[in-house]
């Protein structure tokens with residue numbers, strides 16, 4: 001009985017040490033491989049209003065993803081450019097004045113509303129402000 | 139029956155794992171007087187595995203391009219979380235691997251285990267040693283620091299001493315007249331793909347030879363220290379009444395690996411710059427040779443030998459001769475006695491050789 005419990009105790013010490021060693025190896029490994037946090041922040045994006053003439057669109061990087069600004073007759077709109085179907089980046093069709101997703105032909109209005117195709121939801125809007133001839137996203 | 143036992147049973151009835159365990163682990167008997175030195179091979183397997191894993195991890199961020207390599211290594215060291223740990227494990231590990239290889243060689247040398255019928259074990263081990271030196275030399279260029287660049291320049295330059303084809307050979311090695319981006323390309327391929335694959339294959343061969351011949355009986359603690367194999371037909375060296383590999387010797391292996399890891403991590407945490415010189419923190423500049431460029435410690439003896447002879451060719455030939463003698467030792471030393479103290483001529487030569495190597499290394503360090 002005595003030796004039995006001693007054996008058990010030493011056994012659990014060994015298993016405990018082994019688990020601690022594995023954890024000590026896995027934590028640095030996880031941190032080493034985890035994606036870096038830079039580039040996913042919500043830093044504001046600013047550019048001159050003249051960069052987006054009427055009927056045109058401008059794509060930009062925003063919060064680690066892609067956004068787009070269009071100027072229609074109705075004014076300026078900023079949207080996420082990531083298609084809500086399977087995540088391709090939509091294209092601006094100047095002649096038709098709408099967004100086309102080339103992956104599965106999803107179509108959106110300049111406001112982001114789905115016209116046709118598989119996308120289940122409209123394109124999310126991004127916060128946009130204008131000041132002193134500048135467009136500020138975020 | 140616990141779940142674990144059920145799974146084990148399920149596998150066992152299919153592939154006969156109990157039989158393997160009995161034959162290769164608990165029933166694999168080793169000489170009663172086996173000693174600690176026989177565990178160095180297992181330590182080396184662990185080191186190699188660690189080099190492969192840390193090397194693969196470095197590949198995640200390292201960029202093998204002359205314009206980006208140094209920056210990428212700096213990024214690993216300073217920005218990537220625990221990047222310093224992975225890189226130091228790889229760099230310190232490579233140095234310790236050479237050191238442990240030397241101990242392993244030395245132990246088989248002094249215990250006479252290279253002798254017939256284990257010539258193939260010795261030769262495959264000798265080639266492994268050369269390949270590990272090769273993988274270290276090619277890896278040394280990878281960070282593209284001043285040290286990398288100029289150490290590679292000097293090392294490849296010694297090949298010019300080869301008569302007639304020397305200059306052409308250096309150009310071929312470097313992929314150009316001087317060390318440059320082309321050198322990084324070929325050294326990188328050698329370092330991460332070609333040499334590791336050959337090393338892995340040779341480790342397989344080394345273990346296969348061991349498995350077929352059987353572990354040698356150490357010359358210490360036994361009355362009979364002669365090797366009585368006649369060399370006429372194949373014979374596996376059994377050790378009836380010996381100690382089982384598992385659990386007995388596996389525990390010795392685990393102890394040696396733990397001691398190794400303790401030293402390894404102590405160096406990484408408390409002497410992280412031991413194997414680096416200030417030149418390894420400066421990006422390579424092909425127009426500016428730093429003062430006192432030296433190879434790594436295990437090449438210092440070779441470096442000093444090249445320097446002391448008036449002609450580089452003689453210096454090179456002396457080294458080739460020494461290496462050839464060492465490689466072919468089992469064919470030169472053909473006596474059957476294995477106890478070092480009963481082989482005075484051998485022991486004198488061995489100690490002389492080691493002292494010569496140490497002397498040249500120290501001289502090379504201070505010259």
Ligand code: HEM
Nearest residue numbers: 189190193194196197200229232274277278280281330334
């Ligand atoms: C027995 C095996 C190995 C040895 C002895 C070895 C040795 C070395 C050495 C001496 C360096 C230069 C270290 C420094 O100063 O930073 C290095 C760097 C490097 N090695 Fe290895 N290596 C081995 C295996 C591998 C393997 C298998 C891979 C990949 C599959 C690899 C990938 C790398 C990379 C990417 C670098 C550059 C990063 C750095 O400098 O830290 N190595 N290696």
Ligand code: FES
Nearest residue numbers: 083085086101106
């Ligand atoms: S991903 Fe855009 S339509 Fe399928």
